Amino acid sequence: MSAQMDRLKKTLKDFFAEKSSTSKIMEAFEPGKPLDRRLFAIYLIETFHYTRHNARNQAAVAINHVDLDIRYMKYCLKHAHEEAGHEMMAFHDLKSLGYKGTVEKLPEPLPQTQTLIGYLYHVSKTGNPLARLGYSFWAERSYQYIEPMLGAIRDEFGIKKGGMTFFDEHSDIDTKHAAEVEEVIERTCKTDEDWKAIEDCMIMSLKLTGLMMKTVYEEFLLLQQGKSDRYAFLNESIQK
Amino acid sequence: MSAQMDRLKKTLKDFFAEKSSTSKIMEAFEPGKPLDRRLFAIYLIETFHYTRHNARNQAAVAINHVDLDIRYMKYCLKHAHEEAGHEMMAFHDLKSLGYKGTVEKLPEPLPQTQTLIGYLYHVSKTGNPLARLGYSFWAERSYQYIEPMLGAIRDEFGIKKGGMTFFDEHSDIDTKHAAEVEEVIERTCKTDEDWKAIEDCMIMSLKLTGLMMKTVYEEFLLLQQGKSDRYAFLNESIQK
Amino acid sequence: MSAQMDRLKKTLKDFFAEKSSTSKIMEAFEPGKPLDRRLFAIYLIETFHYTRHNARNQAAVAINHVDLDIRYMKYCLKHAHEEAGHEMMAFHDLKSLGYKGTVEKLPEPLPQTQTLIGYLYHVSKTGNPLARLGYSFWAERSYQYIEPMLGAIRDEFGIKKGGMTFFDEHSDIDTKHAAEVEEVIERTCKTDEDWKAIEDCMIMSLKLTGLMMKTVYEEFLLLQQGKSDRYAFLNESIQK
Amino acid sequence: MSAQMDRLKKTLKDFFAEKSSTSKIMEAFEPGKPLDRRLFAIYLIETFHYTRHNARNQAAVAINHVDLDIRYMKYCLKHAHEEAGHEMMAFHDLKSLGYKGTVEKLPEPLPQTQTLIGYLYHVSKTGNPLARLGYSFWAERSYQYIEPMLGAIRDEFGIKKGGMTFFDEHSDIDTKHAAEVEEVIERTCKTDEDWKAIEDCMIMSLKLTGLMMKTVYEEFLLLQQGKSDRYAFLNESIQK
Numbered sequence: 014m015s016a017q018m019d020r021l022k023k024t025l026k027d028f029f030a031e032k033s034s035t036s037k038i039m040e041a042f043e044p045g046k047p048l049d050r051r052l053f054a055i056y057l058i059e060t061f062h063y064t065r066h067n068a069r070n071q072a073a074v075a076i077n078h079v080d081l082d083i084r085y086m087k088y089c090l091k092h093a094h095e096e097a098g099h100e101m102m103a104f105h106d107l108k109s110l111g112y113k114g115t116v117e118k119l120p121e122p123l124p125q126t127q128t129l130i131g132y133l134y135h136v137s138k139t140g141n142p143l144a145r146l147g148y149s150f151w152a153e154r155s156y157q158y159i160e161p162m163l164g165a166i167r168d169e170f171g172i173k174k175g176g177m178t179f180f181d182e183h184s185d186i187d188t189k190h191a192a193e194v195e196e197v198i199e200r201t202c203k204t205d206e207d208w209k210a211i212e213d214c215m216i217m218s219l220k221l222t223g224l225m226m227k228t229v230y231e232e233f234l235l236l237q238q239g240k241s242d243r244y245a246f247l248n249e250s251i252q253k
Numbered sequence: 254m255s256a257q258m259d260r261l262k263k264t265l266k267d268f269f270a271e272k273s274s275t276s277k278i279m280e281a282f283e284p285g286k287p288l289d290r291r292l293f294a295i296y297l298i299e300t301f302h303y304t305r306h307n308a309r310n311q312a313a314v315a316i317n318h319v320d321l322d323i324r325y326m327k328y329c330l331k332h333a334h335e336e337a338g339h340e341m342m343a344f345h346d347l348k349s350l351g352y353k354g355t356v357e358k359l360p361e362p363l364p365q366t367q368t369l370i371g372y373l374y375h376v377s378k379t380g381n382p383l384a385r386l387g388y389s390f391w392a393e394r395s396y397q398y399i400e401p402m403l404g405a406i407r408d409e410f411g412i413k414k415g416g417m418t419f420f421d422e423h424s425d426i427d428t429k430h431a432a433e434v435e436e437v438i439e440r441t442c443k444t445d446e447d448w449k450a451i452e453d454c455m456i457m458s459l460k461l462t463g464l465m466m467k468t469v470y471e472e473f474l475l476l477q478q479g480k481s482d483r484y485a486f487l488n489e490s491i492q493k
Numbered sequence: 494m495s496a497q498m499d500r501l502k503k504t505l506k507d508f509f510a511e512k513s514s515t516s517k518i519m520e521a522f523e524p525g526k527p528l529d530r531r532l533f534a535i536y537l538i539e540t541f542h543y544t545r546h547n548a549r550n551q552a553a554v555a556i557n558h559v560d561l562d563i564r565y566m567k568y569c570l571k572h573a574h575e576e577a578g579h580e581m582m583a584f585h586d587l588k589s590l591g592y593k594g595t596v597e598k599l600p601e602p603l604p605q606t607q608t609l610i611g612y613l614y615h616v617s618k619t620g621n622p623l624a625r626l627g628y629s630f631w632a633e634r635s636y637q638y639i640e641p642m643l644g645a646i647r648d649e650f651g652i653k654k655g656g657m658t659f660f661d662e663h664s665d666i667d668t669k670h671a672a673e674v675e676e677v678i679e680r681t682c683k684t685d686e687d688w689k690a691i692e693d694c695m696i697m698s699l700k701l702t703g704l705m706m707k708t709v710y711e712e713f714l715l716l717q718q719g720k721s722d723r724y725a726f727l728n729e730s731i732q733k
Numbered sequence: 734m735s736a737q738m739d740r741l742k743k744t745l746k747d748f749f750a751e752k753s754s755t756s757k758i759m760e761a762f763e764p765g766k767p768l769d770r771r772l773f774a775i776y777l778i779e780t781f782h783y784t785r786h787n788a789r790n791q792a793a794v795a796i797n798h799v800d801l802d803i804r805y806m807k808y809c810l811k812h813a814h815e816e817a818g819h820e821m822m823a824f825h826d827l828k829s830l831g832y833k834g835t836v837e838k839l840p841e842p843l844p845q846t847q848t849l850i851g852y853l854y855h856v857s858k859t860g861n862p863l864a865r866l867g868y869s870f871w872a873e874r875s876y877q878y879i880e881p882m883l884g885a886i887r888d889e890f891g892i893k894k895g896g897m898t899f900f901d902e903h904s905d906i907d908t909k910h911a912a913e914v915e916e917v918i919e920r921t922c923k924t925d926e927d928w929k930a931i932e933d934c935m936i937m938s939l940k941l942t943g944l945m946m947k948t949v950y951e952e953f954l955l956l957q958q959g960k961s962d963r964y965a966f967l968n969e970s971i972q973k
Contacts (some may be wrong), residue, residue: 083818098803124457135371323578338563604937615851697844
């Protein structure tokens with residue numbers, strides 16, 4: 014493992030140790046707390062939205078850089094192929110919670126979710142073509158951090174195996190993908206600028222994901238207080 | 254003035270009244286404080302970067318929606334035309350501070366600045382084509398809020414009229430543009446969804462601009478502490 | 494006038510003198526020939542389609558080249574602004590011929606029209622940013638060549654002034670625009686590659702327009718023979 | 734096999750039977766004719782250029798249609814992955830002919846090649862998302878038609894197996910891919926519009942490829958006559 018990889022991992026670990034930006038939603042799901050399935054439903058809706066663009070912005074790296082190293086180009090397209098359609102798992106889990114509608118009936122993504130989506134497209138299409146690896150790097154490793162939260166959700170609600178497909182699926186392919194991203198980074202990075210671009214994208218996409226999760230929680234509080242237009246439809250279909 | 258316009262203005266006023274996210278940099282520039290031109294230089298660099306994309310994402314609204322109302326399409330292209338090249342005013346002011354290099358030698362935009370840029374492209378290219386008006390709405394009205402800060406910079410540094418062209422130019426065309434955007438919004442909005450899309454984009458782009466400004470300040474603190482690689486070149490050319 | 498401009502004009506004149514690719518439709522509209530309004534209708538439909546993208550691919554030049562000379566960028570956006578909505582004149586003229594439907598009810602553009610559109614987007618977004626001037630160069634000068642054809646249409650059908658707005662409008666602004674494009678080319682071209690890119694785009698877009706017109710004529714023959722699914726709806730609304 | 738698939742195959746066969754648009758270059762390579770390697774070199778250069786975009790416009794289908802059927806989306810990304818880098822085979826074969834330069838030193842694509850590229854991007858990004866299958870449909874089946882030409886080239890020049898990798902590779906995967914495309918078309922097409930979009934794209938991309946080949950031949954004649962600036966560099970490196 015290179016010194017730069019070491020540093021990247023440490024930066025990621027430090028970010029999660031601090032967890033100032035992701036804490037609210039984490040706390041809400043902590044073991045022992047009384048849970049509200051509607052919070053999980055809102056989270057799944059926003060997860061559906063940004064996940065829908067993950068394969069697309071991944072493939073955009075390959076399309077928008079005409080001089081790309083071909084081995085890296087092939088990685089991007091292969092990874093995009095693997096990610097395609099994963100949003101339907103989040104949608105499936107939403108239906109398991111009781112949602113009866115179609116994909117088209119879902120509310121638009123929150124502005125904060127749009128920010129994450131827009132940032133990832135921008136980083137994928139312009140600037141250093143390796144940058145987006147910073148997003149994959151943490152996303153493929155995040156399940157160890159989310160695991161306790163997921164356990165709490167499962168236990169509290171008695172959700173069966175088939176009701177959390179999005180997270181189960183991603184946990185399963187975790188180790189394999191994380192190793193693969195690590196290998197691609199080590200092989201493809203040539204300069205300090207490359208490593209910096211990856212680190213910047215890792216940290217920024219983490220922060221934007223944290224901002225999205227924080228907003229999910231705030232929207233849930235609005236819903237609890239009867240002040241949410243956007244998610245009021247959940248009151249009918251999702252059992253608290 | 255419609256009730257919705259009234260609400261939009263109130264929402265904007267409330268945001269600035271709270272100013273939690275923009276406060277740090279504002280405080281730093283408050284009258285009486287000893288100033289460091291390097292802070293202003295960093296701010297100008299990031300302003301250069303996002304301004305470079307303003308005409309472009311404005312025109313992107315016209316390009317990416319093939320069924321656009323033609324009068325609104327013409328507004329977008331006319332406004333893009335007016336905004337084109339404004340980044341060179343920020344660059345000119347940076348040179349007035351002592352920067353000797355070229356545009357190409359500037360550091361890449363901060364990840365937070367890229368987030369603002371990426372968000373505006375995403376909002377311009379997809380979803381409700383009126384949304385981006387929310388960005389214009391506050392941007393054309395913001396100079397009243399920034400005025401005190403600009404006065405402080407001018408006084409403290411004894412910057413001459415020609416050294417703050419970016420802000421002077423934008424102050425001058427302020428009233429005209431603000432009225433124009435208001436008129437376009439009133440004429441073009443048909444549904445509650447239209448008004449909501451504009452409000453969402455207004456608030457989100459304000460928050461992202463605040464985040465950018467906060468980061469500018471943090472980067473300045475790093476520079477002061479001798480810990481900034483990115484902006485270390487300013488030590489040579491910008492007189493404190 | 495530079496030697497290169499001289500050559501560009503000669504190349505254009507030679508192309509029209511030969512007119513091998515545009516001849517069929519020209520012949521069909523020659524004075525004295527019995528005319529069929531349905532041919533003119535098909536021509537207007539395809540004109541509607543490609544014109545709809547002219548302002549858009551013109552603005553795409555400004556959006557997709559981030560280092561563009563700002564004066565040229567402003568020209569692109571100004572010209573895009575002027576071109577916006579011109580497709581509605583072609584649609585208006587189609588309605589003058591008797592078409593009762595909406596824009597949405599029109600058949601999709603012919604593959605040959607899509608080829609012209611796709612080529613212009615590709616040239617505008619990639620490669621030499623000056624290339625698209627070659628399209629403007631001939632388009633703004635073409636009305637002198639089309640004039641006899643238009644006269645024939647007008648006389649034969651007794652079409653009133655208000656029934657050929659697309660061509661009348663473009664004839665009127667002809668001289669002004671042609672001079673403007675010429676000036677921009679002279680001012681902006683620096684290298685032989687620039688002049689070559691403009692000439693290549695001029696010739697290629699002329700050929701593709703010729704191909705579109707030839708196909709319009711072939712489609713008309715199919716319609717005459719009762720073999721056209723695409724344009725059969727014209728039989729009901731357009732008087733022969 | 735559906736009736737529509739039957740018709741698609743017949744349309745393709747009829748096109749090649751007529752071969753009016755591809756004939757010139759075919760004739761030039763006919764067995765027994767004295768050959769000039771420079772013609773093959775020009776052909777390889779243009780093949781390099783359009784092939785470079787094949788994986789990209791294939792992936793563009795998946796990126797630009799957000800509501801795409803996920804199984805079809807996965808096909809597009811998988812196919813893009815397989816096509817990625819194939820242009821390097823054409824480049825390799827060019828080097829086998831004697832070319833000493835780099836990819837960057839190659840002349841820009843011919844306007845006719847740009848037209849093919851631009852058309853495929855346009856069809857991939859807009860309109861019916863199935864249309865591009867029409868390009869794959871004929872491209873995967875074309876080697877049976879090109880086979881005699883390839884045999885002539887190989888024999889005449891005594892080119893060894895490793896010197897025609899682009900065509901050998903594509904011949905080998907021919908049967909497999911052709912069956913796969915056929916299956917995807919049968920599975921994914923639901924309406925007459927879908928079948929028509931595929932047929933239109935098949936015919937138009939065939940015609941544009943024919944136009945490109947015809948122009949390659951014309952450029953070769955210019956080179957033979959000492960009138961080509963673009964390809965004059967081939968005189969030094971490619972043995973006639």
